[in-house]
Amino acid sequence: MPDHKRDVKATIIVPAFNESAVIHKVLKSIPRRVKGLSRIEVVVIDDGSTDQTAQEAQKANVAIVSHSINRGLGAAIKTGIEWVKLNGSDIAVTFDSDGQHYPKDIHKIIKSLITQKADLVIGTRFALKQKIPKDRKVLNWLANIATLLIFGVSSTDSQSGLRAFSKKAIDLIDFKGERMDFSSEILHEAKRHHLLVKEVPIKAIYTSYSRKKGQKNLNAIPILIRFLVRFLR
Amino acid sequence: MITSIQVLLTAFIIFAISRAFLRFREKAITAPLFIFWSLIWTVALLVVLSPPITSKLASFIGVGRGVDVIVYVSLVLLFYLVFRIYVMIEDLRHEITYLVRHIALQKSSKKSSRPLSSSRKRGSKK
Numbered sequence: 001m002p003d004h005k006r007d008v009k010a011t012i013i014v015p016a017f018n019e020s021a022v023i024h025k026v027l028k029s030i031p032r033r034v035k036g037l038s039r040i041e042v043v044v045i046d047d048g049s050t051d052q053t054a055q056e057a058q059k060a061n062v063a064i065v066s067h068s069i070n071r072g073l074g075a076a077i078k079t080g081i082e083w084v085k086l087n088g089s090d091i092a093v094t095f096d097s098d099g100q101h102y103p104k105d106i107h108k109i110i111k112s113l114i115t116q117k118a119d120l121v122i123g124t125r126f127a128l129k130q131k132i133p134k135d136r137k138v139l140n141w142l143a144n145i146a147t148l149l150i151f152g153v154s155s156t157d158s159q160s161g162l163r164a165f166s167k168k169a170i171d172l173i174d175f176k177g178e179r180m181d182f183s184s185e186i187l188h189e190a191k192r193h194h195l196l197v198k199e200v201p202i203k204a205i206y207t208s209y210s211r212k213k214g215q216k217n218l219n220a221i222p223i224l225i226r227f228l229v230r231f232l233r
Numbered sequence: 234m235i236t237s238i239q240v241l242l243t244a245f246i247i248f249a250i251s252r253a254f255l256r257f258r259e260k261a262i263t264a265p266l267f268i269f270w271s272l273i274w275t276v277a278l279l280v281v282l283s284p285p286i287t288s289k290l291a292s293f294i295g296v297g298r299g300v301d302v303i304v305y306v307s308l309v310l311l312f313y314l315v316f317r318i319y320v321m322i323e324d325l326r327h328e329i330t331y332l333v334r335h336i337a338l339q340k341s342s343k344k345s346s347r348p349l350s351s352s353r354k355r356g357s358k359k
Contacts, residue, residue, distance in 0.1 A: 048333075065341040071330045079334045086338065178330055 007038035010110060011089040013080030014062075015045045015073055016097035020052040022209060027060035029103040030095065036114050037091070043083055044097070045076040074175065074182025084170055092170050096161035100210040102203040109164040112200045119169040119195035120186070122155060123162035127201035136206070143184065151188035155199070159183045162202055169195055179222070235282075242281045250274045273310075 012030055016023055023044070032040050042062040046054045048070035057064055065083055067076065077094055084092045091110060095101055101123070109121045125132060126140065140159055147158040159180065165173065172193040175185040190197050250271060257267035280287055280303065287299030296302050 045337075063341070065337050067333050067337050069329075069333060071333055075330045075334065079337060082334060082338060083341070176327060178326060 008036060008090045008114075009039045009041065009088070010034065010037050010091035010093060011080075011084045011087070012040060012042045012093045012095050012106065013045065013077060013084070014042060014057075014095050014097045015047060015076035015080065016049065016053050016057065017047040017070060017073075017076070018049045018051045018053060019097045020049070020056045022099045023053055023097050024056045024060055026095075026097055026099050027057060027062055031103055031106055034107050034110050037110065041087075041089065043080060045080045045083075047071060047073070047076040072178040073180060074185075075178040077182060078175065078178075081165070081170060081173070089170070090167050092165040094161060094163045096210075098210040099207065100205055101162050102205060105162060105200075105202040108202065109162060109200050112198055113164045113166060116198050117196065118198040119166040120173075120190045120197045121164040122157060122187075122197065122199045123160050123202035124155075124157035124199045125160060125202060125204040126156050127199065128203065130204060131206065132204060133206060147184040147187060151184055151191070153184070153187040153191050155187055157199070158187055160202070166195075169193075239281055243278065246274050246278045246281065 014023075014027065014030075019026075027042060027044070030040075030042055032042075034040060042060075044054075044057040044062055044064045046057065046064055046066040048067045054064055054066055063083075065079055067079065080094065081092060091113060093106055093109065095106065105123055109123050112118060112121045126137075140157060143159050144155055144157070148154050160183070163186070169190065172195065173186055173189040175182045175189055177183075177185045187197065189195075253262070253267055253270040253274070256262045257264065262270075284299060287302050289299075291297065291299045291302045294302070296305065
């Protein structure tokens with residue numbers, strides 16, 4: 001856990017694939033000052049976008065790491081974690097680029113990480129009473145069940161895109177999933193390394209844009225197959 | 234008495250064994266893989282040249298007909314090979330991602346010329 005007496009730096013990792021329509025607005029909404037932190041850095045992982053995502057992100061004055069070809073959300077997050085390891089940071093936060101998250105929730109998960117001395121904080125969308133599309137609820141419920149059955153980890157929102165990692169978690173968690181399957185793997189890694197995991201209620205903003213850009217319902221099948229193959233290999 | 238189908242299948246099996254040998258000589262496949270394929274094709278050759286072997290095997294393991302044994306064994310083998318190919322493709326995807334990440338980090342910062350701490354090092358399997 002970060003020491004309160006010294007400077008504490010956090011890096012917000014924003015994975016993005018063809019998000020030119022909203023990326024600038026999303027990056028501008030990210031808080032640059034959070035109580036308890038001396039510095040916040042934002043890094044966009046442009047996952048092989050074919051539109052103007054990188055150029056739009058550049059306008060927000062953030063660091064940009066560009067994949068030459070699209071490798072998936074999990075791969076982009078892992079690149080972000082590697083970037084954090086290379087550039088040094090006490091806390092890493094993952095934040096979706098489609099505008100689904102409420103920027104002020106970054107305060108909440110960082111506060112929880114520091115005050116509860118947690119190693120991994122998951123922002124859960126299902127703890128608050130809010131409007132969530134039914135198909136998303138079902139999909140997440142199935143993903144939570146699969147995570148419990150395959151990895152033996154219980155979570156109310158295993159697929160949440162808003163998470164915070166402590167320095168210990170940044171160093172220890174190593175996942176292989178390159179698509180949406182990485183989310184459950186992170187929880188499994190946390191369990192394997194006996195890390196303290198906490199969940200914090202967060203708001204979810206579902207717009208027609210974020211619904212279109214988000215996880216496709218039919219993606220659940222290949223994700224499940226990948227889980228099983230990794231288990232059987 | 235050798236039938237025409239036996240001649241055709243024997244010719245195909247000899248061709249397959251020769252291809253496996255050529256690939257092995259070119260070092261495109263490893264020795265264990267060459268042995269594996271040679272064994273598979275040798276068994277197939279025995280079955281083609283002496284079909285009663287399958288009937289004996291069928292009665293030994295309690296399956297009705299010799300041809301059923303061939304179908305069951307082939308299906309199991311094919312499923313296993315599909316699984317191995319799936320795993321191999323997954324490994325290739327990870328290798329590609331490792332390279333893409335390495336290049337991206339190298340371009341973004343001079344610091345990233347340090348090796349990645351990821352478990353996915355080239356040529357390693359976890």
